Amino acid sequence: MDGYPRYMPLMPSRKIDYEEARQLRKEGWKLGEIAGRYGVTRQAVSLALKRRKKKKAKRRKRVPPGSTSRAKINVDEVKRLYKQGWSITGIGEHFDVTTGAISLALSRARVKLIRRRGRPPLVPSPNIRKLVRRYVDDKLTLAQLGSEFHIPYPRLRKLLVKGGAEIRRR
Numbered sequence: 001m002d003g004y005p006r007y008m009p010l011m012p013s014r015k016i017d018y019e020e021a022r023q024l025r026k027e028g029w030k031l032g033e034i035a036g037r038y039g040v041t042r043q044a045v046s047l048a049l050k051r052r053k054k055k056k057a058k059r060r061k062r063v064p065p066g067s068t069s070r071a072k073i074n075v076d077e078v079k080r081l082y083k084q085g086w087s088i089t090g091i092g093e094h095f096d097v098t099t100g101a102i103s104l105a106l107s108r109a110r111v112k113l114i115r116r117r118g119r120p121p122l123v124p125s126p127n128i129r130k131l132v133r134r135y136v137d138d139k140l141t142l143a144q145l146g147s148e149f150h151i152p153y154p155r156l157r158k159l160l161v162k163g164g165a166e167i168r169r170r
Helices: 018-028 031-038 044-057 075-083 090-096 099-108 128-136 144-151 153-162
Strands: none
Touching: 018 031, 018 044, 075 090, 075 099, 090 099, 099 128, 128 144, 128 153, 144 153
16 A cells, blocks of 8 residues: 555545546546545545536536527427327427426417326217117117217217117016
């Protein structure tokens, strides 16, 4: 060991010049040698290099609020896409902005937002006359109608009653 103790006692914190320490590390210096140069422990050098690396990777350029997202968003286009059935996430990806920016633009444009979480995709309503005709004239059961039209039993009953059909007993 080149004149530096393996463990350094607690001492006042010293600043480690990250750029110089990184350069020394690239030149092949060991952590202990760099620690001896600064008068700190090897762990302190290692942590300083790791922390600095993480901070550099996560740091993003800050943009003033509202400076770019409003410029990128064409509100009429957003409303048109949303009414066509696009999700807020899809519209956000299309315009390269956050979903929050899209929902804010829609709410400022007084568009009523549809809560879609956990719901099945919207299926067009079946033709009620066709349902009633198949039930009354063709004598299909509710189970057969449900599987043919992909409609759950309770909704099927309501549609048939709404269409004027009398529900048969088993």
